[in-house]
Amino acid sequence: MGIVSFLTRFFGKDDELSSKNVAKERLRLVLVHDRLDISEKIMENLREDLIATIGKYMEIDQSALEVSLSREEDGVALLANIPIMNVRRTS
Amino acid sequence: MGKVIVITSGKGGVGKTTTTANIGTALAMLDKKVVMVDTDIGLRNLDVVLGLENRIVYDIVDAVRGNCRLNQALIKDKRFGNMYLLPAAQTKDKTAVTEEQMVELCDKLKDEFDFVIIDCPAGIEHGFRNAIAGAEEAIVVTTPEVSAVRDADRIIGLLEAAEVRSPRLIINRIRTNMVQSGDMMSVDDILSILAVELLGIVPDDDAIIISTNRGEPTVMDDASQPGQAYRNIARRLCGEEVPLMTLTAKKNSFFSRLKSLFSGE
Incomplete structure (x- = not known):
């Protein structure tokens, strides 16, 4: 880290790491849950x-499956990250 | 026929009572006939913020139960002849007043006053329900903190569910230096999160503590920045268009100049 970027960060610029952006992001997430x-x-x-339904067609990594709510521009989205290990060809 | 406006926040300690006292006083200074109602039964405070604590004889519970006439419970402010306080009861149970009684009380008061300003207790329980029962409009007070904004969001939802329509927001205790350095959410940041109309912004200022020490609302001090902010809010409540105050960072020290150099402002 150069001296200028260190000083910029030290003296607080409106970047991702500024504490107000941390506050905003935390608020957005907590309000998604509160509002719903x-x-x-x-x-x-x-x-x-989800596991039961998708599991009929695909073999999925249940331990790595993530389901969460996220705030988008004009609403709330359900985000599911479902790692597929194999497709069931038989059935 | 007057307006009944409830001042609420969900979270405690964000400045509801100070806001009530200052908006009420500022409206009285605009020659409106105003009554402030403290509904925080058991935790009476509006009386001390207004400097009227020595004059209480009867309280809101006495008034709604008919232990006295309503006019006997209203304390007339000696500084402004058109400003009154209906104090909360300090010793009674917080369930001593019902929602129906509050509606009836507000109906009576708005016949006589231009503005009925209701100071709501913290929380979303019985006291909150009572405070909003007779209100037609709501002002939600928040501060630029995660917890206060979260609670404001919840309160806005509850107000809408209770059909107290289109609540308006006051953002209190803004510290311009911290907003500039990226360590406090700005007015725009908060408005982007809460879908609500802005009524006013109030800077964080030592003048508030000093005025509370004296029992003299800061709107009575011409030089006070938060006083100016509350006077502006009162004018907006009377339907005037008043632009938002420009809040300026207080110190221009070597350090803050160095800071602005590196933050590119």
């Missing part, structure tokens, strides 16, 4: 149903 009022239990059920 979706409980942990519902998210867990959704996750299990």
